[in-house]
Amino acid sequence: MEGYRKVEILSNEQLTSDMFLMKVALKDLPEPGQFYMLRGWEGVPYLPRPFSVCDADGEVMSFLYQKIGKGTAMMTTFKPGDHIHVLGPLGKGYPLHQGPSALVGGGVGIAPLLYLARKLEGPVDVFLGFREEVFFLEEFKPFVRNIHVSTENGSYGHKGFVTELLTDDYNTTYACGNMLMMKAVKERIHSPLYLSLEAHMACGIGACLGCSHKTKHGQQCICKDGPVFNSEEVLFD
Numbered sequence: 036m037e038g039y040r041k042v043e044i045l046s047n048e049q050l051t052s053d054m055f056l057m058k059v060a061l062k063d064l065p066e067p068g069q070f071y072m073l074r075g076w077e078g079v080p081y082l083p084r085p086f087s088v089c090d091a092d093g094e095v096m097s098f099l100y101q102k103i104g105k106g107t108a109m110m111t112t113f114k115p116g117d118h119i120h121v122l123g124p125l126g127k128g129y130p131l132h133q134g135p136s137a138l139v140g141g142g143v144g145i146a147p148l149l150y151l152a153r154k155l156e157g158p159v160d161v162f163l164g165f166r167e168e169v170f171f172l173e174e175f176k177p178f179v180r181n182i183h184v185s186t187e188n189g190s191y192g193h194k195g196f197v198t199e200l201l202t203d204d205y206n207t208t209y210a211c212g213n214m215l216m217m218k219a220v221k222e223r224i225h226s227p228l229y230l231s232l233e234a235h236m237a238c239g240i241g242a243c244l245g246c247s248h249k250t251k252h253g254q255q256c257i258c259k260d261g262p263v264f265n266s267e268e269v270l271f272d
Contacts, residue, residue: 038122039072039074039120039121039122040061040120040121040122041118041119041120042059042060042061042118042119042120042121043059043060043116043117043118044057044058044059044113044114044115044116044117044118044119045058045059045060045095045115046058046115047110047111047113047114047115049111050099050170050171051168051170052168053101053102053103054099054100054101054102054142054143054168054170055099055100055101055102055107055110055111056089056097056098056099056100057097057098057100057110057113058095058096058097058098059095059096059098059119059121060094060095061091061095061096061121062093062094063091063093063096063123063124064091064093065088065091065123065124065128066124066127066128066129067088067128067129067131067147067150067151067153067154068087068088068126068127068128068129068147068151068211068231068262068263069087069088069123069124069125069126069127069128070085070086070087070088070123070124070125070126070147070239070258070262071085071086071088071098071121071122071123071124071125071239072084072085072086072121072122072123072125072236072238072239073085073086073098073110073119073120073121074119074120074121075109075110075113075117075118075119075120076106076109082106082237083120083122083239084100084106084107085125085236085239085258086098086099086100086146087099087146087147087211087231087262088124088146088147088150089146089147089149089150090149090150090153091150098146099143099145099146099171100143100146101142101143122239123239125239125240125258125259126239126257126258126259126261126262126263127260127261127262127263128263129147129151129209129229129231129263130229130263131154131155131156132155132206132207132227133156133157133206134157134205134206134207135157135158135159135160135204135205135206135207136155136157136158136159136160136205136206136207136208136209137159137160137161137162137201137202137204137205137207137208137209138151138152138159138160138161138162138179138208138209138210139161139162139164139197139198139201139208139209139210139211139212139220140161140162140163140164140197140210140211140212141163141164141165141196141197141212141213141216142164142165142166142212142213144210144211144212144213144216144231144233145163145171145211146211147211147231148161148175148209148211149171149174149175149178151209152175152178152179153178157206158180159178159179159180160179160180160181160182160183160205161175161179161181161182161183162183162185162197162200162201163175163182163183163184163185163197164184164185164186164187164196164197164198164212164216165184165185165186165187165191166186166187166188167186167187167188167190168190169184169186169190169191169192172184183197183200184197185197185199185200196216196219197216198216198219198220198223201220201223201224203223203224203225203226205226206226206227207226207227207228207229208220208224208226208227208228208229209228209229209231210228210229210230210231211230211231211233212233213233214232214233214271217230217232217269217271218271220266221266221269221271224266227265228265228266229263229264229265229266230263230264230266230269231261231262231263232248232257232261232262232264232269233257233262234246234248234257234258234262236257236258238258239258240258240259241256241258241259241260244256246258248261248269249269249270249271249272250264250268250269250270251267251268251270252268
């Protein structure tokens, strides 16, 4: 893996009130589920931010992000022709199994699932959870058999949490989201299940130990040992 690289921003589109999709000129073809550390500023905030690969074709790479703090607020101001610095690909991605698969994501946790859907063989169903505003439904359609949607306020699809829609009818289930959601998915799915865990990261390479999580093998770094784990390895309080 190389160090940080300077790449050009091709577009930076607002999808909802707080969700954005940034495309950059980057020729990498990472594994689905891997991520990059992004930095586009000097000084405060001091740390880069981790972002899952949303899509990649060997020329253009996409990153889905949510405006939630200083770093991501600054990212929303970037324009085509601007540059950012990226480190990656980092971490371990999803294993690609054949047969019927389910993809489960909530909010910004949907990010790695589009690229994963492109790579999987066999019928794929996707389960997407949102608070209010939905996005990315059209982008998934070419690659999946069915799209199941939930919103917490009932504005679209099922009213409630996306985990309430899950069934254990698939050869493999792949999920990404916050820890509460990952715990709920693990409680419902007993067939092979792979979880991409979210965490704050400072380095992205396992040096700072700031993203450690409890597993059957002890504390492991989400950035280096994950972010994708077999659900059997992950422990939740």
